Amino acid sequence: MSNSTHSERTMYSLLMHLFGFLLLLEWVRPLNQITDTANLYVFVVFVGVAFTISYLQLVPIIKVTIQAGFLLYFLHSLYFMESFLSKAWLEAFWSHMKYNFNIMLVNDWSAMSNLFRTLLLFILLWLISYLLIYWILHRKKMFLFVVMTISYVAILDTFTIYDGSMAIVRLMFVGMLIVGFVYMERLREKEGLFKDKKIWIAWGTPLVVFVLVSTAFGYLSPKAEPVWPDPVPFLTSVGEGIGNGTGDVKKIGYGEDDSRLGGPFIGDPTVVFKAEVERRHYWRVESKDIYTGKGWDNTDDAINRVDDGDISAFPWFADEVSTDNLTAKLSMELKYPHINYPIGVTNVEALDEDVEVRYEFNEATQKIVTRNSSNNNEVLLDSYMVEYEYPTFYIERLKAVQSGTGSESDEDFYNRYTQLPSSLPNRVKNLAEEITGSFQSRYDQVVAVERYFARNDFEYETTNVAVPRGNEDYVDQFLFETQMGYCDNFSTSMVVLLRSVGIPARWVKGYSEGEFVTLNADGTRVYEVANNNAHSWVEVYFPEVGWVTFEPTSGFNNPYRFTYESISGEGENGNGEDQIPERAEENVDGRDRSESELPEEKADRNNTTGIDFALDITVSWKAVGLIVGAFALTFLLLWTTRKKWSPHLYILLYKNRKDDKVFSLAYAKLLKHMQANGFTREQGQTLREYAKQVDHYFKSSEMQTLTDRFERVIYRGNSSKEEWEKSIELWENLIKKRSS
Known part of the structure; x- marks a missing residue:
């Protein structure tokens, strides 16, 4: 001691x-x-x-x-x-x-x-x-x-x-x-x-x-300078050429040709652009709508010229969808003649002062190409700003769309986004019906498909990835043979499964949000988006809502908000508190996959960013004062009455314990209790002398008897359990006596 x-x-x-x-x-x-x-x-x-x-x-x-x-x-x-x-x-x-x-x-x-x-x-x-x-x-x-x-x-x-x-x-x-x-x-x-x-x-x-x-x-x-080089590029390069897939090893990054998917790739940390954003989201480049069985192609469609960058004539969501108007600034490190933008983009503005630029918006792919206004040549921008509408999706409205319904009023639209090749194996369609058959609403069916991969142990893999040969179908191979791949495998399979049950969906490619760098003084956040962040995902069409983002790939998070309107607090404004429903099958937070979580701001409380703080907390000092005052009052009350209630707490903690340590702990607690109540133990005073002093005051021999039994345990090695069982009543009486 x-x-x-x-x-x-x-x-x-x-x-x-x-x-x-x-x-x-x-x-x-x-x-x-x-x-x-x-x-x-x-x-x-x-x-x-x-x-x-x-x-x-x-x-x-x-x-x-x-x-x-x-x-x-x-x-x-x-x-x-x-x-x-x-x-x-x-x-x-x-x-x-x-x-x-x-x-x-x-x-x-x-x-x-x-x-x-x-x-x-x-x-x-x-x-x-x-x-x-x-x-x-x-x-x-x-x-x-x-x-x-x-x-x-x-x-x-x-x-x-x-x-x-x-x-x-x-x-x-x-x-x-x-x-x-x-x-x-x-x-x-x-x-x-x-x-x-x-x-x-x-x-x-x-x-x-x-x-x-x-x-x-x-x-x-x-x-001295480092003896070894940076190990990250070294470890990345080790993966080059590794894998049992039959395709050539590729470097990850944006590419236009998606006609043959599959095969291994190696990472590339080269930064493509830096973005100053108000909220996390994916960066679209284009979508594709024709699945060939081996990869993706797109429908030829009219290209719309947009001289001033105003894209608002091509709406992404219905008017009833709650959105926040936000902006993002991009500074390009690798330059391409197209715009990277979030879903919901309404306007693009080039920040290069010496460039006259016009924009071409492809309605089929939603790709925005930059061209010189004078000679029509492609333009590579150094920096630009995009304005966009960030959506909040209310689950009641999504659930209101029943299975089997679509945009039947526009047959061409429906046929485009439910297209499948005639060569698609029947077992893919049968699997789609099996996954969605027990659900009535389109939303529940989509979520069931989205979560199918995680619930059936599909693996995210970049090296050991097969390429379909001969008449093999890309999706069929992934679903029934390999069950391992990267984002292209997951996203393509989800689109095909949804289309198999008549749900319009499209395959989207671009970049994930990138790596967080810093938080600016104005509250915006800076991300670095590299080739390693190249990604593909899924957008599903809901009548009277529009295109809704879903994320089936293991290890990635859907950055958009899903909440119940009835408990969102603010209804149409989308600024209320996003609550969580009781139903365990719903993942209101946009179906998180890997990150660990917090919101970006008050209006984004159920963002799917894992631990993702980017909000300024408004502290109510009145509430803090009340809480601190209540704690202080409680503490003062408990402290002033501690001599009354502490003995009962000690008895509760030690009386029914039967282990070898309880006697030592209980005796030490008794000594502390005695000293706190006036029985001061002098420097160098033995336990026996102290026990006599206590018994003299109480005119009893209980403290000496208890001390004698305690010393038998310490010095003679007697059984602590047996001595404690004989001493419980003595110990309890002494605790109660001094507090009475």
């Missing part, structure tokens, strides 16, 4: 809590670069609260109450429009929980809502904070965790865009200090050096000086 004084424990505890917080902070800090998380201060504050209430050594129930209160308030700030803890708020929160519990019961982890993923992250940070404090203060072993943290930062620095140079410097400084002080504390306990209060200064000062000097020396000294 430690004999260090209260002031020494407080100083050591303060230092260890501070160092532990700084150490855990290095795990959180990279999230804004390696993920789409932007509001890191929410997590930092939450972790800071955990370390603060641990240092204050509050009663466990108060600790849990305070931490849970902060957790719920942060979730409220991020996801809810209702008043905090109001009836509507509780109902919405419970709806989220029921939905996600059902998701877990069916093991459909990818369908978890963003709010629930955020809740799990908060709980994880809470547990790590507790374990870190336990390792520091009780186990006094921190070297392994420091090494793990340094390794974590080094790996991120090597394989991601995160620059861990200064993080390594901070970690070496904090890590060596925390390991040094923990070792010092172990040595003090082992040698019994607790009486001399100057030992902290005598040992701590040279430790701090040594760590500071060595860290500064390491930081300022010249460094």
Whole structure:
């Protein structure tokens, strides 16, 4: 048992809590670069609260109450429009929980809502904070965790865009200090050096000086250039030529010829463009509507000339669809004579001052080509801006479209987007009917097809990808033979399956959102879109709604919002709170696949971005004041009455325990309780002497009897369980006596 004084424990505890917080902070800090998380201060504050209430050594129930209160308030700030803890708020929160519990019961982890993923992250940070404090203060072993943290930062620095140079410097400084002080504390306990209060200064000062000097020396000294080249391109190049597919190995990136799909490819990190955006979305280049059995071709259609960049004459959605008007700016690194744009584009504006440009919009492919206004030659733009409508899709309206209905008023349109080759094997059509047969609405059928791949263990693969030979059908081979491939396999198969049951759909190609780079002061976010982000997906037509994006490929997320209008809060405005339905089969968040989640902004609370913070949280200081005041009042009440209720808590915790450690723990708690209630144990006083002092006051021998049994366990090795069973009543009487 430690004999260090209260002031020494407080100083050591303060230092260890501070160092532990700084150490855990290095795990959180990279999230804004390696993920789409932007509001890191929410997590930092939450972790800071955990370390603060641990240092204050509050009663466990108060600790849990305070931490849970902060957790719920942060979730409220991020996801809810209702008043905090109001009836509507509780109902919405419970709806989220029921939905996600059902998701877990069916093991459909990818369908978890963003709010629930955020809740799990908060709980994880809470547990790590507790374990870190336990390792520091009780186990006094921190070297392994420091090494793990340094390794974590080094790996991120090597394989991601995160620059861990200064993080390594901070970690070496904090890590060596925390390991040094923990070792010092172990040595003090082992040698019994607790009486001399100057030992902290005598040992701590040279430790701090040594760590500071060595860290500064390491930081300022010249460094040699890396001996090894960047391992990422090396590891990427290893994949070149690998794979059992029969096609040639290709480099990933945009290409116009999609007539023969399949075969392996290798990655290419070359940046195509940088984009400043207000919200995550995919970047379209074109769509194709004719499936040949081997790949895609497109219908020849009239090309519309747009001199001023106004594309609004070609609507993407029905007027009833709720949309937000947004803009995005693109700066091209690799230049192509076409525009990259989000679905819903209404206007394009070239930012090159010395270029006269006009635009050609192909109604069949939706490809926007840039040409010189004077000579009609193709133009390669350096930068341009696009205006677009970002949609919110209400599930009630999507479900209102029953199976078997389409755009029958336009037969040519319907035939174009349900086209299939006569050579398509019947088993593909039979599979489509099997997947969708039990659903009545078009939306449910589309979601069933979209989720079919994940539920049947189709694998995302880029090297071991086959190419259909002879009369083999590309989709049939993927669905029934290989069941592995990349986005082209997944998206093409979904389109074909939908068309097989009469649902208009088209194959779309372009780029995913890219890699997050930074958050600008005006709230826009910068992404780098590389050849590695080349992607294909699916758009499905819903009458009275328009074209709706779906994402079947494992590892990718649908960036568009799906919500229930009846509980969205704002109806047509699309700015209300997107709630989660109770039905476990629905993935309102746009069917997340891989990322881990948060919203971009208040109006985008159920964005499918995984942990994707890009919002400015408006904090209600009145609400914060009320919460803090309520916690303070509760704490004050519990603190002032602790002598009354703490004995009952001790009895509840220890009375029914039967393990080998309970006697030692219960006896130590009794000593603490006695000293807190006036029975001070003098320096150097033995347990027997202290027991006599207590019994003299109570005019009994209970404390001496209990102490005698405790010493038999400690010094004679008697059975702790047996001695505790004989002593429970004595211990309980002594606890109750002093609190009465």
